[in-house]
Amino acid sequence: MKLSLRELVVDFRTPDQGRLPALGPISLEVLPGEFVCIVGPSGCGKSTLIRTLGGLQPATSGSVAGDDLPITRPLSTLAIMFQDANLMPWRTVIDNIALPLELAGVDKARRHEAVYELLPQLHLQDFALSYPAELSGGMAQRVALGRVIVQRPRALLLDEPFGALDAMTREKISLELLDLWRKGRQTVVMVTHDINEAVLLADRVVVMSSRPGKLVADITIDLERPRAINMIYRETFLRLAREARAAIDPPDS
Amino acid sequence: MAEVGETKDPKPRSRTIPISLVQLRRLSPLFSVIALLLLWQLITSAEIYPAFIVPPPAAVGEAFREALQSGLLVKHLGVTLEEMFLGLILGLGIGLSIGYAIAKLPILEYTLSPVIVAFQSTPIVAYAPLLVIWFGSGPTSKIVTTAVIVFFPSLVNTIVAVRAVSPNLRDLMNSLNATPWQTFRQLELPSALPVVLAGLKTSATLAVIGAVVGEFVTQGSGLGFLVTSARNQYDTPLVIVTVLTMTAIALSLYSFVVLLEWRWLAWRRRSKP
């Protein structure tokens, strides 16, 4: 699915009836099957951008579109993953992953079939009947990832999906995400605060300015795929990471 | 439940004691009951008070047997139970639904708050006579008294519980295009259930109070009536039997809610190993 933002602006209303410009104007096009990472200072509107693409937040002006059709409400072909795992504590791992199918009216046998097929890729096969309170942070995020993948979406919107995890777990799980993406070839828009992670995963790294977020750099990552963790020592990698960092904190400021 | 008690006593000496400390802990609530009974027996044996004021346990046991055999207790118990259950269902039904509506539409709370706060800060006993004037001295007035007393805690608990539903999970449900019914059934209901059940424990015991207060005021039948009529006849053992019956109702209701929690909130007992 192709995703496009055209002159998108999102304002929020402040308590005193004023307007808080949160995002934009920003234009961006993400090609079908492309993996784009978004980085930018805290509060610059990254989550707002994801929510607008997800149909959860109306645009103040401009537009967002999926395959050139305006997005005004959540699409079933587009799945969002939020910063925390956001699991339902009263549901087991399989029932959490199966939630989207259940809401779509898929019967229980077919739901479980689909979920059990996913569990090995998520390294969760021994935890099918565990409750979220029994999982580690990394496992909980894998469940959340499973809940996104099970929808067989054509585009994934990931808002700092591994932000709460320790560096080692994050590295591991983000490479697993790449694996899943290689098989499914969905369009991915992922927000992260980790520049190295962005360069390692993405085809393009988009850098946003501080609030209201505008596009300040759009860096094509010409590292070959499949990506591996030892690429972070390459000259090209370091150059691209430096370029992205310079765009976030301009040297003259 | 008593995981703490599960820990092994490090001292091997304790193994020689036939009853372990863990068992002792489990039985400890019984001791307070036995101690109370002993104290009661002691007071009556010492004849500190005359028997018609503090009858001995045996006399109360005898009164219980009589009241059971004559059908007196069962008859009045049945009346109270019926009023209480109907009142509980009515009060809960209204409390839960208005509570849900208020939680979803904050403007409603703003509109209704003066009425609710005024109503809630008045002692319920004061309403009972008024409710008798309006609903007659039949069962209706007692059902309504019970419903009113049950209404507030269930209302407040529902508002708190539904407001506490995670906004992130609401976002998730929205992003999955959940219908309002699906959001209610799959998110709001299971999320609110722990708080609502905790409130139900309070409501259940209040329901007994509601029904009995109604019976005090109207007279006629029910355990509340039985207490007053026994007192008028200086039948203290029967008064005690009736009061203990009320205690038993409240305890059974409470235990029933605990049982519901055990069944419906099984996931809460599972924590990280």
Ligand SMILES: Nc1ncnc2c1ncn2[C@@H]1O[C@H](COP(=O)(O)OP(=O)(O)OP(=O)(O)O)[C@@H](O)[C@H]1O
């Ligand atoms: N629902 C809302 N109502 C009012 N203001 C909001 C709302 N959501 C976000 N904002 C404001 O919009 C701005 C952008 O928020 P957003 O969450 O998109 O930032 P972000 O880039 O995701 O930040 P972070 O990196 O810290 O997650 C912030 O100033 C925030 O306070």
Ligand SMILES: [Mg+2]
């Ligand atoms: Mg954010």
